[in-house]
Amino acid sequence: MVAACAIRIPVIGSLGNFALTRVRGLGDFGIFVGISLGAAFSTRRLAGRVIRSIYEQGLRCLPVILIVGLFTGLVLGLQGYYVLNRFGSEGLLGTLVSLSLVREMAPVLAALMLVGQAGSALAAELGIQRNSEQIAALETMGIGSHGYLVTPRLLASLFVFPLQTALFVTVGLWGGSLSGSLLLGVDPGVYWSAVERAVEGKDVRECLLKAVTFGLLTIGICAYQGFHAHRIRQATGARAVSAATTRAVVISCITILAADYAITSFLV
């Protein structure tokens, strides 16, 4: 009995430690994002840096968004057609493609693509800046490092993620039309009128809400991980940057899927 208790106590202790570390990390992340957003009111010449961040996050990720959006639409068109064909409902292909894209696939896949391209780059850049003391240099110059480095990225994500998601939807719908109408013979008029009938204002609002939420969360996570690359245990220098970047991408991807479930369950 005593021996069993002696084994259980360290297990409970380490579980408690794990939980406390996670809760502390969550609080720290919340403070980090809060400070960064608050710094928007005190940072000088912010507009130029926001525009540059929009360019970095948006324009550089454009090709990958277009390609993934097109192929997602093509596959949805194909799969949807063969499923609906069983019930003689090919006319609903536009409904299936559009609702799948607008409600779920576009915000999630666009966010995942943005994390892979812009998020990982951000985490690595901030990690290197931490390593080479550029962040410390900003502080010694009296420049708020959150406001200078993180705030523009967060604000840019509020524009970029919804815009890229909208673009993903548009290209995806054309992809669905391409495979459904051009290759499989669904009438284009039927396809596009089904799209028009199916998508309602609340679907678009849900889509944009998801895009904005994913943008803030993922860019916040990537920035947080890169900014605190020096805190990573048992890794310094390039290894710390590498670990921070990997962690940023993994946590962001999981967060996107978890947040997607949470938002959908509240809105449906």
Place this chain on the structure above:
Amino acid sequence: MSAPAIFPPTGVDGRPANRTPGKVLLRVEELWKGFGGRDVLRSVAFTVQQGSIFTVLGPSGAGKSVLLKCLANVEQPDSGRIFFDGALLDFNQRSARESFHRRCSFLFQGNALFDSLTAEQNVSLPLEQTTSLGRSEIRRRAVEALEQLELGECGEQFPATLSGGMQKRLALARAIVTRPEMVFFDEPTAGLDPLRRNAVFAMIAKYQLMFGFTALIVTHDVVEALAVSNEVALLHGGGICFGGTPADFAVSTHPVVRSFRDSPEELRSMLVGLRRGEDIRKEEDE
């Protein structure tokens, strides 16, 4: 090993250096800092006079950079008091922090230049972000600072394309563009060969006189530091074990000072002894 200051006490451009003899600009009292249960700094205390070059010497790992980072608010000391221009510094107060950063600059060991910004943008950065000056005035001051540090032609170049010495000067240009009263130098000659070490210390001395700032340098280069400094302190075992002028340092009988100061001679004697021993062994073999 007498080592008087190599430059006269007035600015090289004829402008008198900004000195008020005897006025203490920085006073450190009872500063403690530890990491993971190990004390790196133990009750460190010293004063720096306005307009002087004050050097903290010490072997690698003695806590020199930690000391400098505590003074520049990059690290938080565990306890202790720092007085700047007579006022107790409280870095928790935003106004005190901002005022201190306006009046002081920091030169990092690795220069900490922004790779994605040109030389001119690097120098403009503190003015852009901490002042309300217009774009033309910021540009004028940045170009002026670059020219003063003989980097006038390099404004459009990125730091990675500049030589090590030019990067050091660029970092100094960024540090002085805000016209600070005090500049902290963290191991300014780390990893440089003796010729470049001399050049960097000469640069610090030259521009310190030109601009009149107070310099606080941490380094382990004894000879060069003694040549340019007005005062030196030796950090050992987490505390200051010696403080005084370079002349005092040169004649001090303190055992730690002697071992640090005379280490090149001791190495030479040891090598001579080794060679002699080797010669004797060879003779015996023959």
